[in-house]
Amino acid sequence: xxxxxxxxxxVKGDMTPMIDVVFLMIIFFICIDFKVLESKLxxxxxxxxxxxxxxxxxxxxxxxxxxxxxDGTKDYSKSGPGAGPGVINIxxxxxxxxxxxxxxxxxxxxxxPLYKLEDVKAELTRIAxxxxxxxxxxxxxxxxxxxxxxxxxxGTYYDDVAKTTDACNEAGFEEINFGGxxxxxxx
Amino acid sequence: MxxxxxxxxxxVEMDMTPMIDCVFLLMxxxxxVIDLSQKNLEDLILPRAVFQExxxxxxxxxxxxxxxxxxxxxxxxxxFYDPDKHGSDFRNPAxxxxxxxxxxxIRTTGITEKKLKLVEEDIGGKxxxxxxxxxxxxxxxxxxxxxxxEIMKQCSQPDVAFWKVELAMSEQxxxxxxKNPKLKGQNQ
Numbered sequence: 001x002x003x004x005x006x007x008x009x010x011v012k013g014d015m016t017p018m019i020d021v022v023f024l025m026i027i028f029f030i031c032i033d034f035k036v037l038e039s040k041l042x043x044x045x046x047x048x049x050x051x052x053x054x055x056x057x058x059x060x061x062x063x064x065x066x067x068x069x070x071d072g073t074k075d076y077s078k079s080g081p082g083a084g085p086g087v088i089n090i091x092x093x094x095x096x097x098x099x100x101x102x103x104x105x106x107x108x109x110x111x112x113p114l115y116k117l118e119d120v121k122a123e124l125t126r127i128a129x130x131x132x133x134x135x136x137x138x139x140x141x142x143x144x145x146x147x148x149x150x151x152x153x154x155g156t157y158y159d160d161v162a163k164t165t166d167a168c169n170e171a172g173f174e175e176i177n178f179g180g181x182x183x184x185x186x187x
Numbered sequence: 188m189x190x191x192x193x194x195x196x197x198x199v200e201m202d203m204t205p206m207i208d209c210v211f212l213l214m215x216x217x218x219x220v221i222d223l224s225q226k227n228l229e230d231l232i233l234p235r236a237v238f239q240e241x242x243x244x245x246x247x248x249x250x251x252x253x254x255x256x257x258x259x260x261x262x263x264x265x266x267f268y269d270p271d272k273h274g275s276d277f278r279n280p281a282x283x284x285x286x287x288x289x290x291x292x293i294r295t296t297g298i299t300e301k302k303l304k305l306v307e308e309d310i311g312g313k314x315x316x317x318x319x320x321x322x323x324x325x326x327x328x329x330x331x332x333x334x335x336x337e338i339m340k341q342c343s344q345p346d347v348a349f350w351k352v353e354l355a356m357s358e359q360x361x362x363x364x365x366k367n368p369k370l371k372g373q374n375q
Contacts, residue, residue, distance in 0.1 A: 027212065027216055038325075038357055038358065039236035039241050039356040040245075040356070041354040042351075042352075044352060045349075047308060097327070157331055158328055158332055159329065161332045161335070163235075169239065
């Protein structure tokens with residue numbers, strides 16, 4: 001009889017550590033969700049152009065132009081009640097965020113018009129692999145892949161340029177310049 | 188008498204396990220939530236990186252410039268440039284002055300406190316002092332490029348000379364929930 005009691009006692013498990021561990025895991029996964037991993041896109045500026053008053057030999061560059069196809073509309077519906085243009089969120093002290101809906105862009109890689117980022121990447125990869133894209137490197141005297149210049153037209157957004165630059169980088173272009181000075185979008 | 192004494196002794200014994208559990212829980216919670224390195228980061232939705240690698244070990248001394256949707260430039264939670272106040276037509280040099288002043292201040296402070304490294308390079312026969320440390324620009328995906336481009340332009344000025352500009356992107360688009368294809372591959 002006493003052996004049976006012992007066996008019954010052994011079956012009883014202490015649930016406390018398991019519950020503790022479960023809570024630990026819940027808190028860990030809740031907190032980790034707030035931190036979305038970030039990536040960095042190197043957009044190093046040329047050291048020997050623009051800012052310095054030195055004469056630089058002009059070089060062939062591949063032009064990647066970003067044009068606005070459809071402006072899109074600003075949508076505040078996901079930012080919470082009361083959100084709207086120019087309204088300040090009292091919790092953050094910053095203006096409410098909008099999402100741009102139906103914003104469409106088109107690219108011109110060289111003279112080729114393209115409408116999808118995948119096509120842009122494919123075209124850039126093709127150009128990068130083309131032997132005719134090799135230009136003289138003034139520093140070493142050898143050959144190197146020509147630079148590409150991302151030209152964002154007025155009305156384009158950071159998302160458009162970042163994704164295009166990301167595609168240029170992936171295609172193998174190491175020297176990426178940014179054309180600018182085109183001003184803000186027409187309101 | 189001895190029995191009572193024993194009872195008193197038994198009551199004094201305390202189980203420390205739950206308290207230690209709670210302390211660990213609190214420690215983990217605060218370590219995860221109060222991450223000091225995050226205080227420079229504004230709550231922005233960054234564009235999703237399709238091809239780029241994650242920003243695994245960012246240097247501590249890297250200045251982080253945040254650009255809000257309306258073009259406001261925020262550094263260390265302080266707004267230094269506001270297009271509503273300073274204007275947004277950068278053809279007028281006075282418009283970009285607050286941005287330039289901020290970058291010059293970051294450079295000066297960084298050099299004085301020895302957080303930023305200067306290198307002297309021979310460019311076109313001239314000795315030029317460049318900052319050899321990166322600067323990160325974090326802009327919301329729906330920030331007009333005009334504002335980000337102007338910061339990059341100011342970075343290239345000789346009195347600023349931050350040439351290692353990095354653009355922040357995200358592994359996941361918090362707006363649409365789309366993930367980097369490389370991450371999807373890892374999850375499978």
